[in-house]
Amino acid sequence: MDFPVTRIKGGVGAPRGFQCSAISCGIKNPAVERLDLALIYSESPCTSAGTFTINRVKAAPVKLSQAHLRKGDLRAIVANSGNANACTGVQGVNDAKLMCKAVAKPLGLTRSEVGVCSTGVIGLPLPMTRIEPRFDELVEKLGSGQGTDVAKAIITSDTHHKEIAISFDLGGHRVRIGGCVKGAGMISPSMATMLCFITTDANVTRDNLRKAVLEGVDDSFNRITIDGDMSTNDTVLVLANGRSGMPSFRRGSALCKQFRKALNWVMLELAKAIVRDGERVTKFVTVQVSGARTYLDAKLVAEAVCKSALVKSSWNGGDPNWGRVLHAVGYSRARIREELVDICYDGKPACLGGLQGPTPMDELREIAAQREFQIDINLNQGDAEYCMYSSDLSPEYVDFNRSEYAYWKQARKDGLV
Template sequence: MKFFYDKSLTNVPYFKAAGIHSGLKKKKNDLCVIYSEKPCVSAATFTTNKVKAAPVLLDMKHIKNDKTYAVVINSGNANACNGSAGYKNALSMAKTIAECLNIKTEEVLVCSTGVIGVPLPMDIVLPGIKETCSKLSCEGGNEAAKAIMTTDTIEKKVAVEFYLGEKKAIISAMAKGSGMIHPNMGTMLSFIATNVNIDKNMLSKALKESVEDSYNMISVDGDTSTNDTVIILANGSLENPIINEENEDYISFKRALHSLNIEIAKMIAKDGEGATKLIETKVLNAPSKEDAKISSKAVIKSSLVKAAIFGSDPNWGRIICALGYSGANINPENVDIFFSNSKGSVQTCSKGAALEFDKELAVEILNEPATTITIDLHDGNYSATAWGCDLTYEYVKINGCYTT
């Protein structure tokens, strides 16, 4: 298995893409199309927020179709909370793509990201879709990745190559996410393409199981968006024997997919709005998998922990406090806590009580752009890892004037 950070979705055979500036945003790319010349099986996961954007409602229907050819994405406007007009506009986007590419409307998926509650200006969007379709190419992946960004500071894309038998397979992804990130399937969008030949049920199974331990284990600010979506398209052009059961090829595919999803999830957490540091929290030896997940996520979404990491303050009391209110089944008297990265490792707490530790080294560790908080609960055999970021002055500035 090998990762490539300079490859895009269009490095997957038969995939084309394009990204343009249509006018939804002042200057930057704001509209893109992903298209496979070969029909794809598709799978997706969606936000658990009861307030779902119109494109999510549309995609929940279209994802059931046997074939998918294209995805259209706009940024700058979430098309959420716009009533029946919002759904009508999402459907118009799908219909326009279908007409341009000579496919069926239900073979198109639609995603939007941006400000909630603002009508989508279709006089800009529909001509933009037609222009984007005219520019589809095998070199358009990078421009497409730019078009889905909102407050993101970097493009998030990665590809992984691996073998199924003697055939070299590829899975590639692009994503956006910087604020309103607390997926339980913010806004967090991820688009994944592969040439693997796999049936729809197994593709859906692999994606949903991976999402639970990747995208659903990140948090920037504790807010679950109205638009969160992960979509995977598989066009089968590798021509490997179809994966329709949990065999060796399925295990290899799922392992590669999950590794890619974790890479993307970490990119999203690291690029949280205003963030300067990535926080990785590992919980070890929990009584159940659910307890491990609840514990690790409680720590990375704690505002007090996030603020302490921003200030390079090894205030481990905030960590054990977050564990205590998390709802997880823990025994505080068993808890050990460590800070670590390339600078070294410091244990700050043993069996729930303070330790004498090298504070200068701890501060040096926390000054780095990434820190791992390891928590050993000494109460079982289960573990989980979550990812988040620090809470900075810049986060408040960005979100204090998001629409003004």
């Protein structure tokens, strides 16, 4: 960041004029008390923008939130964990509508001013008998300083909640951006399996915000992968209420560029947090591709390496197997020449010109054994580059994802299947 930014507490509740709440409904398991229903509300009208999964199978809340954004701007977000409300047909759409209506009415909003998100197991109807009676309490608990509760309420297989908030000077006014994210498995580029909510008190026009969000997502959440899977519920929603008091800025102005940089930074920090908390992962690996003929070639190479099960397995074993990296480069469909490719681990050459590099294998093993390291791939054919963030693939990941039987067992008790 080329301007000073201060980290502050509060997550999505840090910007002025936003209130948050979260409660426990026992959505996944009524015997376990954990936060699983959350609400974000702006006291003032907002501009809003969002991005969603490109999976052709989309959850009911994704379809409804997309429709609401097409109608106008959002002013509130209601979200649950423990159940994705995906592949649930007409009932799922009706349940998503009910969630919006239940918080809109007491807040004096229209249903279309509420975004709705769900995350959890796919294919089961929401246990509305436990959720519906709790909406009044959810609204009544709205207040400042509760952004962290929202971050806690949306996690599923995450080991901890993930949030960030910053403040910075923008045009002589102190502006805040706050965000939270969930995601640990089913993470792949083109959105990744995640929910992300961001609030800001900057005064941003809808067109400027939409472009800033698209740019930010492309540079962050579209550059991470854990297991190469894409979910049905991926959503990023951003609300801006202008409560900082700053005037609106013009597209392309210095203030606009500064705001975009700040938003991009927040999104990238949240994206990296997802990878670091991946399901049973042990490594955080940055893959930097340079020297490509085109941006697309660089992207293809980075994605091939980061998604390779063989490469990710070698990372798990602390094995600096540059041959696996090179073979992924070769099948990436990018235009490359084997004899020009260089591969380095934390700056130490493992492969030069497609052949074994001069760095002793013991030195490379020390690097690959670290919790975090970087692999640089230089194609030496041009100036284009692309960066991605990935993880290893562990035996524990497979074990963790072998069965969701317990969810279905509870669903039978609830009479949902």
